[in-house]
Each structure stands twice: as structure tokens, then as C-alpha cells.
Amino acid sequence: MKTVFSPRHRGHADQLELVAGAIVPGYELTSRAEYVFARIKAVGLGTILGPEPHDLMTAARIHRQDYLDFLPTIWDRWIAEGRDGTALPFTWPTRGLRGDVPPEFIDGLLGYYSFDAGCGIVEGSWDAIKSSHDVALTAAGLVKDGERAAFALCRPPGHHAGAGFMGGYCYINNAAVAAQWFRDNGAKRVSILDVDYHHGNGTQEIFYSRADVQVINLHADPMQEYPYFLGHANERGAGEGEGYNLNYPMRFGTDWARWSQSLEDACGKLVTYNPDVVVVSLGVDTFEKDPISKFKLKTEDFPKIGERIAQLNLPTLFVMEGGYAVAEIGVNAVSVLTGFEG
Ligand code: SP5
């Protein structure tokens, strides 16, 4: 399997985040992608390519244009105020406040275009975000051109980013852009299978009213876990999209026996939908030793995820999402891919 990777992710570094009552070094470290990259080389997974530059036309079909216009300007606006460090929001338009009027000032804009303080921006962040987007579209192109599968080693990740907001370490929704690109390039139906520990709230929001992209999420129950405010089982899509959004929330402590039941059910629904291509939002933060997660998947379980997805016998794009136990993330992510290859 070919991998697409960009060293430009390294510009998104040393960003801070707000978690558990403290501003701390972000869990979404540059070393994450480097461990996966090193493991791909170590096991000889296949050729590693750099991304081709892509414009943001496809991204603009799933993200709001004003949001896409704002992202590249954040750091300069922050610096213009005499700030340094990490650009972070601290005020959000929740219920009872206006969510339809973007303020003029950077602090207001950061809150307007986000849902948490997990998306810090530093000087090199936009270039890394853009490179991650390019990685996803370049890997999608490989699948369209006939590869059975490809791996987009995206960093930063994307599945928490919605049409008009960042959050959860995600800025552009790489998997959603890739799914839209497949639709615009001949695929009639696309399934997104999100196996990250956290609910892919952004992906769900983007496609919620659409029947042409099926969104399936396996994740920690939002009653217990981030992102808390989306991901319940009764969210099944709206309008034409009714029935094309599927959520499998699971409780803290979920192990392979339980998790794989959800995967099995999800795969059945996916086969019934009969997509032309599958986009896998590949988070490996379901791992038992993940520092921010509470599922119990073991290293030996990750190849089985790949094996099951391979049985779908469909063109497949893997898009890197979360996973934070840095030493093991490379082994676990690449194990999904080698499991897929059989
Ligand atoms: C892409 C992705 O996996 N994003 C995840 C964002 C999670 N942000 C909230 C993290 C909360 C961590 N709380 C536990 C702290 C352990 N000391």
C-alpha cells in the first residue's frame, strides 16, 4: 500500500491546549506522525510519496468559505495584537448567544470558529493544515487511479472539524474533503467508516442531510467522553440523509470483544449501502494505553480491524486521525494497514 506523507506537518508544533483545568502542551504531537512514518518504513509497507498541491475548491464544498478564509489569517492577526505563544479561543457562542455574527476581533473570531480550546494555532500551523489536506487528496487520487487502497498519513487530523469550525485538534476535515472529492470524480456513493475513539462530530455534521455519503462512527459514548455534544445512537441523519448516519457509542472499558461487534454490525450496514469507495477515519486512540482514552483494544487487535475492512472488498482510503500513545501509535496504525493487506 502506498502512503502519502508531508514533512510540513512539523510546522504545527509546541501548540498548547486547554484540558482538565490547565493550559498544557498539546497531546497532538509532531512525533505522532513521525512514529507512524518510521513504522511504515520499518515494515516496508510500500512507497511513500509527497503530496501534490491542491486548491481548496473541494474543501469549500463541505466547509464554509468564511471559515476557510479565516484559517490562514489566524496567526498574523494574533501577532498583530502583540501576542505570541499559541492562539487559542476562550469565549464561545453557546445557546442564548448569537452564533450568526462573526465579531471583528481575533479573540471573538477564534471562539466563533471553534467549539473547544484544543485547536491552538502557531506560526507553522496553517502550512501544516494545508499539507494535511493535500496529503488526503493526493492519496484519494491514488485510489481513484486504481490502487486498491492508500494511506493518507494526515497531521493534523480532521474528523472533529465541521463545516464552519475547528476543534479537537482538527481544522480541515481531511476525510470529508476526500469523500467529497470521490463524489465529484465519479463515485456515486461513498462510505466513511470512523474508527477513532472519539465521535467524528465534524464528519457527521457535514454529511448529516445527505444520502450520497454514508457516515458510520464507532466511538466512546458522548455521555461519558469528548466531544460530549454529538454522537448518540439516535442521530440517524435528517431529510434525504435520514438513515445514512450511524452511531455506535460504547462505554468506557470497551474491549475487542465488544468493539468488534459494533464493527461487524457497521460493516453489514456498509455493505447494504453498496458504496463505490470507503474512506476510513483511522484513529488508534482505542488502544488500551492511550493517554487520553478509555477503551481497551490491544496491539494484537489492530490487524483484525484491517482484515475486516479488507473483507468489504472495496477501494479504500485510510486517513490518519487520532492516537496518542506515541511509542505504540506507529505499530498500531500500521498494523491496521498490514492487516488489510493480509
Ligand atoms: C482527533 C482526536 O482524536 N481528537 C481528540 C481530541 C480530544 N480532546 C480532549 C482531550 C481530553 C483529555 N482528557 C483526559 C486527560 C488525561 N490526563
Ligand code: ZN
Ligand atoms: Zn480521537
